[in-house]
Amino acid sequence: MNRVAAVKRETAETKIALQLNLDGAGNGAIDSGIGFFDHMLNLMVVHGQLDLDLRCDGDLEVDGHHSVEDIGIALGDAFKEAIGDKKGICRYGTFYLPMDESLAFVTLDISGRPFLIYDGGEMAPMVGGFDTELTEEFLRAFAMHAGITLHVKVLYGTNTHHKIEAIFKALGHALRIAVSQDPKVTGVPSTKGML
Template sequence: MSMRTASVERKTAETAIKLVLNLDGRGNGVIDSGIGFFDHMLNLMASHGLLDLTLACDGDLEVDGHHSIEDIGIALGQAFKQAIGDKKGIRRYGTFYLPMDEALAFVSLDISGRPFLVYDGGEMAPMIGGYDTELTEEFLRAFAFHAGITLHVKVLYGTNSHHKVEAVFKALGHAIRQAVEDDPRVEGIPSTKGML
């Protein structure tokens, strides 16, 4: 299988983003979103998903983190859609439960071509450092819709908001890793419809 990579540049009045994604990487992240906690989460997602991700975002953080985090989700989704290519031979589905101390998160996804998000993060502290926890859902929605994936995310329980969000991003990495893997038993596109 050839390396599945993509580069995306996205520039708006609110953000300027440069992103490079390799689905067949080693988990290396070089990430600068301007929001320290979010950088940490994306690095964890890349590490656990064995994705190589290079990202630089210059956003209007003087307003808040919303535009940067949502636009990074858009750019990452666009890069994922480009990198996955024709989807031949992939496993297609990925599901992972991830414990993080007292917290447990569940992520299940389908590289279906039918974008959808179901998200239940439960109660969270409003902020973790400079990161607005409401923006977890905004990032996931932007990523799912631009990647063309069906994505279900649920925090089953936990008391520490840092742990809950971290479990989500790690589980997302693992679910992506499963879904994009080559399955030698699959010939062509893994769908009875003949397309995804």
């Protein structure tokens, strides 16, 4: 099975080209134009054992909102294409991840019913050149376009960098679990017969 997808998305605000491999080795070549966001995406890729090649040319002279949200849209579209018919997948993924004093929890369902519950707690407004409000915007765009139900919560912590890092690492692990093949599942893991 070759679970790979390539997406190009061009608007008046962003130009994005990416390739995603769900059965990768944790290799990322990522350039969003926002250093901290690149770091977070790379963490997600490494911990999710995904391969992601991503380039974004966005209107960063305005701010990072369009770039971050549109990357979430494009990545979600690629995920939805790459996961294919969903036969044999574990479907659900849950992971707690500690990052020093912070602890994040991510659980998801590759359900075909997109939804986001997000509780990041209090955060500093910026980490480097990254507006921390955009964490939720990325997660929402990704979940909606990937067709997954996604719940994200920072249980506690004081350092904003650590909180967001814990989220992205936990997301990678949860995705890795959910997309993995279960040899006991011969069809789609749903009593409905479809996801």
